[in-house]
Amino acid sequence: MNPWVLTASVTGACLIPCAWTCLHGSAEKRLVGLEMTGIVVTIALVLLTIGYGRLPFVDIPLTLAILSFGAGVVFARFLEKHL
């Protein structure tokens, strides 16, 4: 296991408290958990692309970073107006 995969594992473990935040508490706190999950998964995917030597796959975390921003803003607007 190289240091990139090891760091990806340690970073991926952050998803457990993120999932706990998304599943418990107020709607506002859950939205914060969702946004944090998007950032952590993006970082973990970048680490995995280097760790396994699949450099072209770095497009996937780039796409996720852009889409998770849109998802967060859409959920925020939905929370503001409809929930």
Add this chain to the structure above:
Amino acid sequence: MTAHAIAVDVLLGITAIACWLGVLGMVRMRDPFQALHYLSYPAILGMGALTVAMFIQTGWSPAAWKSGIILLVLLASNSVGTHAAARAFRQREKGHWQPDPNDPEVEFLGGRPPS
């Protein structure tokens, strides 16, 4: 162990610590406004250290440049997304998001504006 490998290991450690600091701070804070602040640790510090580590590891490769683009996307989207979320929270809490002169919780710089 070369200096490059040590630098990469240190930067990866910073990435992991930034992620854990942000996540634990987010879980620890009860107020969602406070929890929002902890998004910046992994988005800026974590991804910044990871981008530098990628440039050291792979050189001026397309993957390293794309990692830099991811950092820029996270820098921009974190500030905009945090502001949008905070505005939505305030709208839900108070029914409006603009500063209200009659709101006792609001402090205006230079005194209160005439109501």
